[in-house]
Amino acid sequence: MKYPDIKVTPPGPKAKEWVDKDKELVSPSFGRAYPLVLETAEGSILTDVDGNKYIDMNAGLAVCSTGHGHPKVKQAIKEQVDKFIHYSYTDFFYKDYIDLSSALHELVPGDFKKKFFYGNSGAESIEAAIKV
Known part of the structure; x- marks a missing residue:
């Protein structure tokens, strides 16, 4: 597959709904570069609420250098949750x-x-x- 894979011109209708709701409820002190509303992520691929797929050039804000959903990271999280969360x-x-x-x-x-x-x-x- 080739990325990005755009199904609808961003922001799509679902993303627009979430962006509008955010503007109504959340402080405007956050600087958002673009109206991406994330639904899922796997490896380095993000999928927004409208089905558009992007390469995560942000690495989950620099905390996902192994990619989203890496099996070893998921296993470590599961093991830690069994002990205590934080x-x-x-x-x-x-x-x-x-x-x-x-x-x-x-x-x-x-x-x-x-x-x-x-x-x-x-x-x-x-x-x-x-x-x-």
């Missing part, structure tokens, strides 16, 4: 973070003491670096 390691200790730090310690080159910080944004990482 717990802040900033409040209590979390074994998997310690295990990850240990693995990174072995991978990072250099003969010096290494400590690791995990953040979810550049701003959070910069703030932590300033505090150090």
